[in-house]
Amino acid sequence: MTDLIMALGTTTLILMIYTILYRENPAFRLGEHLLVGATVGNAVVLAIFQIRDLAFTKVQQGISTGSLGKIAYVIPIILGIALYMQFSKTYKYISRLSIAFMLAVGISLSARGLISVNVIGQIKGAIVPLTNIQNIVYTVGVISVLLYFVYEERVSKAVGPIPKLGRYLLMITMGAYFANSIMGRLSMVIGTLDTLLVAPNFYLIPVALLILIADAWIRSKKTT
Amino acid sequence: MNITETLSRNYKQVIYLALFASLAIPMINPIGLPVPIDQTTSNVYNKVESLQPGDVVVLGSNIGASIYAEVYPQYIAVMEHVLRKDGVKLILVEHGTEAPIFAERALQELNAYERKTYGQDFVNLGYIAGDEAAISGICRDLHALLQVDYNGYSLSTLPMMNDINGAQDFTIVIDFTASADSQFWLNQAYASYGTDIAFGLTAVKVPDAYAYYTAGQIFGIIESLKGAAGYELLIDRPGIAAKGMDAQSIAHLLYIALIVLGNLAFYMGGKKN
Amino acid sequence: MFTVDFFWKDDTLRALATDLNNWAVVIGAFALGLGAYSLTVRHSRIIYQKKNTWPYSVVLLVTMIIFIGVGLITGSVSSSEYNYIYSLIVQPLSSTLYGMNAFFIASASYRAFRAKNIESSLLLVAAIFLMLLNAPIGGVISPILPQIGKMIWDLSGATGMRAILIGIGIGTLAIGLRIITGQEKTPLGGAD
Numbered sequence: 001m002t003d004l005i006m007a008l009g010t011t012t013l014i015l016m017i018y019t020i021l022y023r024e025n026p027a028f029r030l031g032e033h034l035l036v037g038a039t040v041g042n043a044v045v046l047a048i049f050q051i052r053d054l055a056f057t058k059v060q061q062g063i064s065t066g067s068l069g070k071i072a073y074v075i076p077i078i079l080g081i082a083l084y085m086q087f088s089k090t091y092k093y094i095s096r097l098s099i100a101f102m103l104a105v106g107i108s109l110s111a112r113g114l115i116s117v118n119v120i121g122q123i124k125g126a127i128v129p130l131t132n133i134q135n136i137v138y139t140v141g142v143i144s145v146l147l148y149f150v151y152e153e154r155v156s157k158a159v160g161p162i163p164k165l166g167r168y169l170l171m172i173t174m175g176a177y178f179a180n181s182i183m184g185r186l187s188m189v190i191g192t193l194d195t196l197l198v199a200p201n202f203y204l205i206p207v208a209l210l211i212l213i214a215d216a217w218i219r220s221k222k223t224t
Numbered sequence: 225m226n227i228t229e230t231l232s233r234n235y236k237q238v239i240y241l242a243l244f245a246s247l248a249i250p251m252i253n254p255i256g257l258p259v260p261i262d263q264t265t266s267n268v269y270n271k272v273e274s275l276q277p278g279d280v281v282v283l284g285s286n287i288g289a290s291i292y293a294e295v296y297p298q299y300i301a302v303m304e305h306v307l308r309k310d311g312v313k314l315i316l317v318e319h320g321t322e323a324p325i326f327a328e329r330a331l332q333e334l335n336a337y338e339r340k341t342y343g344q345d346f347v348n349l350g351y352i353a354g355d356e357a358a359i360s361g362i363c364r365d366l367h368a369l370l371q372v373d374y375n376g377y378s379l380s381t382l383p384m385m386n387d388i389n390g391a392q393d394f395t396i397v398i399d400f401t402a403s404a405d406s407q408f409w410l411n412q413a414y415a416s417y418g419t420d421i422a423f424g425l426t427a428v429k430v431p432d433a434y435a436y437y438t439a440g441q442i443f444g445i446i447e448s449l450k451g452a453a454g455y456e457l458l459i460d461r462p463g464i465a466a467k468g469m470d471a472q473s474i475a476h477l478l479y480i481a482l483i484v485l486g487n488l489a490f491y492m493g494g495k496k497n
Numbered sequence: 498m499f500t501v502d503f504f505w506k507d508d509t510l511r512a513l514a515t516d517l518n519n520w521a522v523v524i525g526a527f528a529l530g531l532g533a534y535s536l537t538v539r540h541s542r543i544i545y546q547k548k549n550t551w552p553y554s555v556v557l558l559v560t561m562i563i564f565i566g567v568g569l570i571t572g573s574v575s576s577s578e579y580n581y582i583y584s585l586i587v588q589p590l591s592s593t594l595y596g597m598n599a600f601f602i603a604s605a606s607y608r609a610f611r612a613k614n615i616e617s618s619l620l621l622v623a624a625i626f627l628m629l630l631n632a633p634i635g636g637v638i639s640p641i642l643p644q645i646g647k648m649i650w651d652l653s654g655a656t657g658m659r660a661i662l663i664g665i666g667i668g669t670l671a672i673g674l675r676i677i678t679g680q681e682k683t684p685l686g687g688a689d
Contacts, residue, residue: 006584010584013590014590030553031590032553033554033560034556035587037557037560037564040532040536042587043529043530044561044564045574046321047353048569050351050523051527054522055526076519076523080523080526087534098524101521106356107673109357110411113412114669117441119666122439122663122666125438125440125659137652138655141652142655142656142659145656146663149660166660168615169653171619172620173658176649176653176654180431181598182427182602183631183632184426184448185595185598186476187427187448187449187468187472188294191293191294192592193251193471195589197252235607239603240603240604243600258633260633260643322583353525357522361518369519427631431653431658432662434654434658470633473634477634478603480625485607486606486607487612
């Protein structure tokens with residue numbers, strides 16, 4: 001019984017979302033709101049478990065063992081609660097402490113990694129021996145794209161048409177992103193169809209089509 | 225209104241139906257097109273295949289329902305491969321709010337709890353909030369960050385965790401995601417500890433990761449459903465990924481036809497269209 | 498402290514940096530609830546004021562409460578009950594919603610993607626060859642098609658993507674320095 005509810009329930013919800021391809025309608029809106037509520041509820045549950053496991057448990061252990069390092073986890077609990085002050089007009093400034101702390105940690109963690117990974121690592125990867133056509137093309141290519149980023153509007157005579165070459169290479173790169181984006185989206189639809197195209201789920205597809213055809217016919221009658 | 229007028233007015237719905245048919249028909253009646261295996265996928269397979277007893281594999285994931293169809297087949301294929309390796313320790317860690325559900329689902333689907341011993345062969349650390357700070361915490365000092373694992377067991381009671389403190393003890397990390405946590409693993413594990421990293425990504429994220437691959441910063445990428453299909457073939461466990469590639473092929477041809485037709489219509493019909 | 502810890506290995510500094518790191522993880526967990534709070538306030542207001550969309554807001558809040566309730570009562574997001582409602586509601590809706598883009602890109606491919614100039618032509622030609630690389634059928638039609646696609650893929654990876662990553666690295670660093678030195682006040686709520 002639960003399996004049947006699951007099968008019919010998931011199929012109904014999938015078809016509700018697909019109705020947007022016909023036109024904006026209450027079924028799609030309902031599906032949207034269900035999803036938002038469920039996703040946010042899931043996040044809250046995980047947040048509660050995380051706070052319990054990462055903070056409160058440590059504070060309790062700290063109190064029982066007398067470890068100051070663990071008792072100090074009261075501070076991030078207070079800072080975490082302070083985050084919610086941003087919804088208050090009077091005490092909004094308190095939330096800036098928490099945001100500033102998060103920003104500081106985030107920036108320092110990412111900065112040290114990004115320099116070695118994105119900047120130095122990629123420049124090292126770009127520096128190749130210019131012993132064949134491919135390497136020469138790649139080196140000229142990466143320099144020209146970087147020049148395009150820098151000189152986008154201010155074309156210096158010294159660099160000539162190189163930024164324009166960079167623009168063309170960037171368009172080829174955008175083509176790569178576009179092609180991959182298509183593959184990615186198709187994969188999601190394939191996953192959905194894998195659910196739809198099994199019994200008893202696929203029996204609901206003609207039912208949904210009939211409802212849409214009936215709606216289209218009624219609307220066409222109203223307009224004529 | 226005649227049929228031509230109806231079709232041209234409702235061209236979008238015609239295109240949607242055509243796309244639906246181009247995906248559904250090959251899924252119902254597979255064509256059996258050969259699936260090529262990319263070098264990037266083979267590298268991940270070869271690396272996992274070369275693992276020795278005592279090596280530690282970390283599978284990070286940020287799998288959600290939105291990317292489930294693309295990334296979950298990769299995740300489960302790699303997890304199956306790792307579980308087949310005797311003596312290799314597996315750690316699961318999740319970075320997304322929906323990921324723990326899929327991690328447990330994968331473990332159940334592969335009968336991991338029956339095949340291996342929890343705490344000795346594999347551990348699920350669960351979801352850790354905080355994005356890059358969480359990954360940094362795992363890499364620095366796991367035991368300082370976490371007291372308990374996903375199932376509530378204290379880390380000190382899990383035998384395999386006694387020798388694993390941070391990224392210096394990880395042999396490889398494979399992150400399955402569609403978002404920035406792939407970058408975070410590079411910034412924290414690779415940059416600071418030189419850990420070997422690979423990614424299982426959605427197609428949209430692959431172009432960014434490819435630059436890391438060509439620079440030698442990661443050893444492999446499992447690219448979307450195509451990579452998952454290739455990996456399934458390599459471990460001889462065909463699944464939904466292999467089944468979906470026929471549908472991908474026909475749908476891609478449809479997209480190309482639409483682009484060409486649209487441009488032909490534009491140029492032949494004059495720019496007033 | 499984190500930056501110094503990266504370059505200078507000292508046990509005390511490392512322990513301090515580790516603690517601060519873990520504090521950030523805890524605050525990140527609190528941040529997960531911000532969206533829920535904001536959503537609850539907004540939709541409660543819609544219901545109270547009986548605006549047009551109030552039934553949808555009721556559905557949203559009830560769903561949220563059900564998920565929170567089931568999660569807290571069962572004590573785990575891996576319990577069979579939680580998994581059931583997750584698989585029933587979130588999984589089909591989320592995967593379908595994100596996959597809708599495939600259909601919209603298809604209609605845009607016919608209607609909007611025009612090779613009007615050199616740049617757009619390059620984009621479309623590159624995209625077509627890469628699509629034939631991605632799909633197995635490219636190799637079946639002709640072995641040369643995925644080979645051309647691979648050449649374009651390698652070219653874009655070694656040039657455009659690399660330059661974008663370098664740009665991201667430098668740009669993120671610049672923004673970070675601006676925030677730390679106080680020149681960029683927007684993340685902290687503006688110049689008030």
